[in-house]
Structure formats: C-alpha cells, structure tokens
Amino acid sequence: MSGLQKLEGRDIRANRFRETLAPPEYRAVFHPVTAIDTGLVEAWKDLAREASEPNIFYEPWFLRPALDQFDHHPDLRLFLLWAGEPGASRLLALLPIGPASHFGRWPVPHVQNWLHHNCFLGTPLVRHGYEQLFWEQLLSALDDCDWPGFLHINGMTIGEPLDRAMRAVCGAQRRRCDLVHSEARALLQSELGPDAYLSENVRGKKRKELRRQAKRLDELGAVTYAHRTGAEDIDQWIDEFLELERRGWKGFGGSALDSAGQTRTFFRDALLGAARAGQLERHDIRLEGEPLAMLVNFHSGRGSFSFKTAFDEAFARFSPGVLLQLENLRILDNPAIAWMDSCAAEDHPMIDSIWSGRRHIGRFSIELKGLSRRAIFHGLRLGEDLMGKIRGREIFDPTERQQ
Known part of the structure; x- marks a missing residue:
C-alpha cells in the first residue's frame, strides 16, 4: 500500500x-x-x-x-x-x-x-x-x-x-x-512617524553619515527612489532584482535566488501572485536608471513582511541598502499597517541598527x-x-x- x-x-x-x-x-x-x-x-x-x-x-x-x-x-x-x-x-x-x-x-x-x-x-x-x-x-x-x-x-x-x-x-x-x-x-512597530522614529533609534552621528552618503551618491548622477504597489513593469523588475542579487556575495556563494531554477521560478511566481492579490510592495533606488538597491515587502491584514533585499556591492561605500531601508520607514505613515517583520536573522548588523522592536x-x-x-x-x-x-x-x- x-x-x-x-x-x-x-x-x-x-x-x-x-x-x-x-x-x-x-x-x-x-x-x-x-x-x-x-x-x-x-x-x-x-x-x-x-x-x-x-x-x-x-x-x-x-x-x-x-x-x-x-x-x-x-x-x-x-x-x-x-x-x-x-x-x-x-x-x-x-x-x-x-x-x-x-x-x-x-x-x-x-x-x-x-x-x-x-x-x-x-x-x-x-x-x-x-x-x-x-x-x-x-x-x-x-x-x-x-x-x-x-x-x-x-x-x-x-x-x-x-x-x-x-x-x-x-x-x-x-x-x-x-x-x-x-x-x-x-x-518595525511604532506610533512615531518616519523622521521621529529615525531620530529616536539611530544616533545623530550615524544619521549625519547617512546624509553624507546620500549627498555623495547624488553627485554621481540622477538618483531616483521608487515605490510600487501594483504590477506595472513587474517582469522587468523581477529580472533586475534577480540579476542584482546574483552579482553579490549570494551569487558567488551559490545561494542567490537566480542560482537555481527552482528558487528563480518560485520567486517570480510568488511576486506575481502577491501582485494579483494586492499584497505586494516594491522599493528601489536607481542611479541613472540602473538599480542600486531593491526591496520586496508583502502585506497581510495589519501586518507586513520584509521578504528580500538586494544591493549593488560596487556602491557599498554609499550604503544603498540602508538608504533604501530609510525609505521603507515610510510604512509608519500607513494607517493600514501596524507592524513589519524584518524576516531577518537574529542580531542582523544592518536592520537591527535601525529597527528597535523585536519579534x-x-x-x-x-x-x-x-x-x-x-x-x-x-x-x-x-x-x-x-x-x-x-x-x-x-x-x-x-x-x-x-x-
């Protein structure tokens, strides 16, 4: 049997x-x-x-x-x-x-x-x-x-x-x-707005350094920040995310989503499904149209999950991933969302330095x-x-x- x-x-x-x-x-x-x-x-x-x-x-x-x-x-x-x-x-x-x-x-x-x-x-x-x-x-x-x-x-x-x-x-x-x-x-859970939350949880010296990095990045060309909740240009966006992640340390280590057909297909199908369900949120920073950092969030009810992020390691001195997370703090202005789970490992050196809450x-x-x-x-x-x-x-x- x-x-x-x-x-x-x-x-x-x-x-x-x-x-x-x-x-x-x-x-x-x-x-x-x-x-x-x-x-x-x-x-x-x-x-x-x-x-x-x-x-x-x-x-x-x-x-x-x-x-x-x-x-x-x-x-x-x-x-x-x-x-x-x-x-x-x-x-x-x-x-x-x-x-x-x-x-x-x-x-x-x-x-x-x-x-x-x-x-x-x-x-x-x-x-x-x-x-x-x-x-x-x-x-x-x-x-x-x-x-x-x-x-x-x-x-x-x-x-x-x-x-x-x-x-x-x-x-x-x-x-x-x-x-x-x-x-x-x-x-990430707070009654504060983005600016007040940043001031309360990130020391002044670090905030000053992030402003300096953003200014130096602006000097290289046109820098744009985009936030999407729909499915516009999603296929191209997914391709760019997969390529950006593959060019970094995950790609060299074989753990990037694009390193195997199963994870590549899964990622694409999950994002397309979330877009159809109205639960997808995408952020990116671009320099002259080329992505420097990209972020995928999924929403459900009053909660949100920060699923995947990727950044161009050639621009690591400008901390594009951190700059993108500062944009992500704008979720605090959304009355429909009460909290966001980082989905990150314990003691993550980047996100733990910005978000003070713990799950x-x-x-x-x-x-x-x-x-x-x-x-x-x-x-x-x-x-x-x-x-x-x-x-x-x-x-x-x-x-x-x-x-």
Whole structure:
C-alpha cells in the first residue's frame, strides 16, 4: 500500500475518532497537497483575510509555488479545520504538516509543520476566535493517526494568540509542550512617524553619515527612489532584482535566488501572485536608471513582511541598502499597517541598527499520545537538555517575563 493510500485511510479513522470528541459541525482532515482545487483556494483566501495572526508564507499565492518547486515528504498534507462539511463551509484553520525522519542531525522520527529556506514564519493560519479549537482538533487528529514521534512546530511567534492557545490546551490536557529554541528578530512597530522614529533609534552621528552618503551618491548622477504597489513593469523588475542579487556575495556563494531554477521560478511566481492579490510592495533606488538597491515587502491584514533585499556591492561605500531601508520607514505613515517583520536573522548588523522592536520566534515540541511516541519525546528532550547544559545554552521565553 502506498504512503498516499495509508494516509487516506488514516484520515478516515481520525475523522471517526473526532466525532466523539468535538461538536459534529467541525470537521478536520488531512488534505493532499496534490489535490488543491479552486474551491479550497477561495476558502483559503478568506481564512487568510481573517487570520488571528497574519502569515503570508502560508497564504495560497506563496505556499503553492513553494510546493511546486521545493522538495517535500510525499506524505505532506494540509491540515484543514472546517466549520462544517469540507469544501462547503468556512475554513477555520490551515497548516502544512507531515512526517520527518530527522530532527536536526539526529535520526528521530516526528511530525512537523513544513518550512523551506525561503519561508521565515511557521505560525498556522487560524481564523480569529478559533485558536484553542484548532489545537484541540490538530492534536486529537495526530493522536489518532499513525505518524510517529512527537509534534514539532517550527518558526512560530512566541507570546501571541496561537502560542497562548497552544499552551492552554496542552496544559488542560496535561500534555508536555516545550519551547526548545527561541530567537528575536527586528520588528518595525511604532506610533512615531518616519523622521521621529529615525531620530529616536539611530544616533545623530550615524544619521549625519547617512546624509553624507546620500549627498555623495547624488553627485554621481540622477538618483531616483521608487515605490510600487501594483504590477506595472513587474517582469522587468523581477529580472533586475534577480540579476542584482546574483552579482553579490549570494551569487558567488551559490545561494542567490537566480542560482537555481527552482528558487528563480518560485520567486517570480510568488511576486506575481502577491501582485494579483494586492499584497505586494516594491522599493528601489536607481542611479541613472540602473538599480542600486531593491526591496520586496508583502502585506497581510495589519501586518507586513520584509521578504528580500538586494544591493549593488560596487556602491557599498554609499550604503544603498540602508538608504533604501530609510525609505521603507515610510510604512509608519500607513494607517493600514501596524507592524513589519524584518524576516531577518537574529542580531542582523544592518536592520537591527535601525529597527528597535523585536519579534520573538520559537520552536516547540509537543507530546503526542502513545507509549512509543512518549518514549521518543522524553528521550529526545532529555538529550536536548543535557546538550544545552554542556554548551551553556539558555532558551529565552518572553512569556515568563510577562507573568
């Protein structure tokens, strides 16, 4: 029997089991990623508009190109929670999830949400008000299926509604739920305007240096700053971005988007999809019409995500990437956007020096029912705790400071 057939049978058993635990109107299913139709996409879009926590990385225009281009486990599924009959009711939650044979470098089987190298957030898409129901239904379905090990949620926001609901459900069920890694990345969120924010967060000497660099750049020729939210000239713009990034250190290291056909196609399809959805924002600085720095942002609800940036390293002495980020501060004047996630690594030397806010992102390991599963979970956690003590590693949980 194939993996697909096994999982189809697993879905049926999980649905039967859940009928005794939840109101009959709610239906949870594991949906094949190869069977996404127009009806599901429309319900998915509606869910994203009403999500408790925006996450563009799990919206259809971003996730579907990723599924098309990047490798994933053949048993990867979309966990879907419906308000009633699947496909004929409101979609309440969605999470790409599947089995994994390794946990980091360790050969430990488990279940986890799906991420890839260009996916910077793994928070599930859940309709506002259904956070606890989502975790109850997800954990019940996983308890009843035959995927091995424990549940690992990677890249989820810490201290926000879905984290709080997860901990509440696990606490009520006496189920271990451990934060096993956390990091803080730059976040732009303020009631101040762009100029006031810059003055408050960047020291005067640095601001003076940036003004000097901008003036020296102007002396080289006509410098233009552009901001686009539509699809005008998007194909040419994408080509320019890919070339600009490829000419830099990422290109030499083989990690540029243009270094492989899969990432090149994914990037183009994602931007075109975001443009059609009205969620794309593009910035660039040009010298005599040639791009010096380019930036891609994606918007969702009241949130925004700074996805990718590239700059011409031949002009590094003018800091075009930083100058472009100063233009990006104008998002503070947009009343429709409350915050922007940098999607950057922790302690990023450039963006951390401009944005003062921090967003905490974590990885959680959650116990599932079954003797063998619990043995795997407790054995792994014991090993992780031991290695953490040896290396002197501490995991910061900002929710403990709030209590």
